[in-house]
Amino acid sequence: MKPTDIRVPDYFHKVVDCQWACPAHTPVPEYIRLIAAGRYSDAYLVNWKSNVFPGILGRTCDRPCEPACRRGRVEENNGGDATKSKAEPVAICRLKRVCADHKDVDEIKAGMPRPVAKKNGKRIACVGAGPASLTVARDLVPLGYHVTVFEAEKKGGGFMRTQVPRFRLPEEVIDEEVGYILDLGVDFRGNSRIDSMQKLLTEGYDAIFVGSGAPRGRDLDLPGRREAAKHIHIGLDWLASVYFEHIKAIGKRVIVLGGGNTAMDCCRSSRRLGGEDVKVIVRSGFEEMKASPWEKEDAMHEGIPILNYLVP
Ligand code: SF4
Structure with missing residues (x-):
């Protein structure tokens, strides 16, 4: 067995499962300890250093850290959803939002890197x-x-x-x-x-x-696709059109094809733009959907049924 080389940061990342699971290797225990001590600005700066957008991620991150949380392995049910036998992880992602919402903006500005005295000319x-x-x-x-x-x-x-x-x-x-x-x-x-x-x-x-962006949405060349083109939209493009206010309303009956987080954003946006009968249709089973469990939960909470095992 090779001796442990503690000069390699991966050693410490791996010891803390959630930190290792986070693509940015955010020092999760460190910022949660700071939040517990009421030091929200310091917790924010720890996050900022590693993941750059703590307030945004605290609302939108896909949270690969949470399934890795050890809490799920040490207790049967730790006070989360009583209907679930599996223990809930620590709410790592939402705690990021907590420090972002409670930080002191002046302290954050004071904690930002200072301008360099001399530029390097590059x-x-x-x-x-x-x-x-x-x-x-x-x-x-x-x-x-x-x-x-x-x-x-x-x-x-x-x-x-x-x-x-x-x-x-x-x-x-x-x-x-x-x-x-x-x-x-x-x-x-x-x-x-x-x-x-x-x-x-x-x-x-x-x-x-x-850094010109994430991939575009995928089209689906089904029979009738072209004839009905006026009423069919590609998820990511449609969300952008909603942002730019090119689209301000949608018909009453809406079908969203696909089971990822974009589909969840589309169905919930449709609800807000006038969709009354909004349904999500997925090819896979409910459990196998790409969308995060909390995104599915939010959609269903808004009265949007998810119909699985249906091939368009
Ligand atoms: S919420 Fe996202 S950014 Fe924050 S620790 Fe988890 S994976 Fe990393």
Whole structure:
């Protein structure tokens, strides 16, 4: 057996299951201890350092940390849903929202990295102002790089702003957390779509980061698809149209095909736009659906049935 090398951070990450399960390896026990001590701003800054958008993630993260929580292994039922025999994990994700909602904004601003005295002369271009580019900017500006972020829309935030419905993620939370990053000294160019990489390459940047976004939604070429095109929408595009207010209403009877979190956002948005009889139809079984259990729960709580094992 090899000796433990405690210089490798993975050693500590693996010891704490939830921290290891989190893609950002957020030090979960550390920030929960700070919350317990009433130190919300410190808890927020611990999160900010590792996952960049604590207020946004506290509302939207898919929480891979929670199934890894040891709490589920030490107690039969620890006071969660009494109908479930399995113990509930610690509410790691929602606790992130707790520190984001209760922090002191002045303390957060004081805890942000200071501007560097001397720039290093390197110029970086980021294409798109979604979470990937903003994270690159956040990490490089304090090291002395000049970072320019080009964004086709007026404001930064990418899919977080345009595809996550407002009832799940208020716009002011996005403005605040995008703002913390831009205020570090990022050269932000809104309404600046990059149409030619070739042209950008001639502008003398030392490096270009393309953070142009998550994949698009998938179409389904079913019989009748084209004839009924006016009434059929692709989930992610439709959510963006709702955000930009191109779509303000929907018919009374709505069918959402698919069982991922986008489908849950679509059915719940449909409800709010006038859909009275909204149904989700999935090919898989209910348990096998891609959507997170809490997203399914919220949809059903709003009176939206999920019909499983139905192939469109
Ligand atoms: S809620 Fe998300 S970001 Fe936070 S610890 Fe869990 S996986 Fe990581």
